Amino acid sequence: MISFPSKQPQVQTTIFTKMSALALEHGALNLSQGFPGFDCAPALQELLQHYAKGHNQYAPMAGVPALRQSLAAKTSSFYDIPVDADTEVTIVSGATEALFAAIHCCVSPGDEVILFDPSYDAYDPIIRLAGGIPIHIPLKASNNFAIDWSSVTAKITPRTRAIMVNSPHNPTGAVWSMADLDAFAQVVKGTNILIVSDEVYEHIVFDGAQHASVLLHPELRKRSFVCGSFGKTYHITGWKIGYCIAPKFLTAEFRKLHQWVTFSSATPLQYALAEYLKEPAHYLGLSDFYQKKRDLFSSQFVGSRWKVLPSAGSFFQCLDYSAISNEKDVDLADRLTREIKVASIPVSVFYETDPGDKILRFCFAKEDEVLVEAAKRLIQIL
Numbered sequence: 001m002i003s004f005p006s007k008q009p010q011v012q013t014t015i016f017t018k019m020s021a022l023a024l025e026h027g028a029l030n031l032s033q034g035f036p037g038f039d040c041a042p043a044l045q046e047l048l049q050h051y052a053k054g055h056n057q058y059a060p061m062a063g064v065p066a067l068r069q070s071l072a073a074k075t076s077s078f079y080d081i082p083v084d085a086d087t088e089v090t091i092v093s094g095a096t097e098a099l100f101a102a103i104h105c106c107v108s109p110g111d112e113v114i115l116f117d118p119s120y121d122a123y124d125p126i127i128r129l130a131g132g133i134p135i136h137i138p139l140k141a142s143n144n145f146a147i148d149w150s151s152v153t154a155k156i157t158p159r160t161r162a163i164m165v166n167s168p169h170n171p172t173g174a175v176w177s178m179a180d181l182d183a184f185a186q187v188v189k190g191t192n193i194l195i196v197s198d199e200v201y202e203h204i205v206f207d208g209a210q211h212a213s214v215l216l217h218p219e220l221r222k223r224s225f226v227c228g229s230f231g232k233t234y235h236i237t238g239w240k241i242g243y244c245i246a247p248k249f250l251t252a253e254f255r256k257l258h259q260w261v262t263f264s265s266a267t268p269l270q271y272a273l274a275e276y277l278k279e280p281a282h283y284l285g286l287s288d289f290y291q292k293k294r295d296l297f298s299s300q301f302v303g304s305r306w307k308v309l310p311s312a313g314s315f316f317q318c319l320d321y322s323a324i325s326n327e328k329d330v331d332l333a334d335r336l337t338r339e340i341k342v343a344s345i346p347v348s349v350f351y352e353t354d355p356g357d358k359i360l361r362f363c364f365a366k367e368d369e370v371l372v373e374a375a376k377r378l379i380q381i382l
Ligand SMILES: Cc1ncc(COP(=O)(O)O)c(C=O)c1O
Pocket: 034, 093, 094, 095, 096, 097, 120, 166, 169, 170, 198, 200, 228, 229, 230, 231, 237, 240, 241, 242
């Protein structure tokens, strides 16, 4: 028997894999994992088909120039900032790779990285694999998961290398305001602290708000790796194509890492996206599209014992069930999948220390009939 010490002894299969497998096993409506229940646009499929001819060898390490240029132009016009396609944009295999490469290119053993709970489940293990020490700051549901920036300052030490942030937020749907950017800038000003900003839901912000990207604030932008994903914006999570936008000196280090992870990402996908990105209508309507789904899903719970928590962005709706049951969220999520056949994600798994909240996360990137049917089943539970 060959044995070796696991590098991640405490890590188990992710909750997304677990809940999706359980949903499949029980034939449940799967509102757990965050992916659309509908296909991408036929025009994008046609572009892919077109570029599958003659574009099947390695792409350049930093990404196909046409895609870097399209992305730089799109980002530049959306945020009204200059972005250099050659020195500030790198195409990678999904935001997951961007997060991994960003952390690994700057975090050395013993460095501290601050993150906020509930936090997307990849962050903590990525920091640990780099030898870093994750410093978790818990956010409270009772405070709409807002960040108390003075508590962040108190956690900064001479060993703080980076701060990981995420807006619009998975799992809570919380979004930052421009005031958050200012407060964040005050926290990091005059330090060497870097920022890894996960903005995969940048085009899904509701009620007329504008996405408060760190790219909009010079003090933040000059120290940030902005990690993005085409998967969430164009309904192509299975393509696993993402990117990192960062200043030249950070991009240089990021690419050193990226070349050893995947070297480069799928060539025909990059060419197809390079064309598709040029049309702003392909992403500008996304907030409205998902806001309608949020409103449809949340309106089903009016008058029920489920409490609908605010969802200001992303495609997640959190529901508080404290008036219904005392069960732990992991137990209830499991039971609902088996009994009423609706799968969700328990929010406690995104915390280092379970705050004891009674909250489940539901992905509403699904067909309307699925959302209505799921809600119908949920309001009947005892
Ligand atoms: C907050 C957040 N970051 C990163 C990712 C991963 O994105 P990708 O599929 O592009 O790797 C996800 C996917 O669910 C996410 O929700």
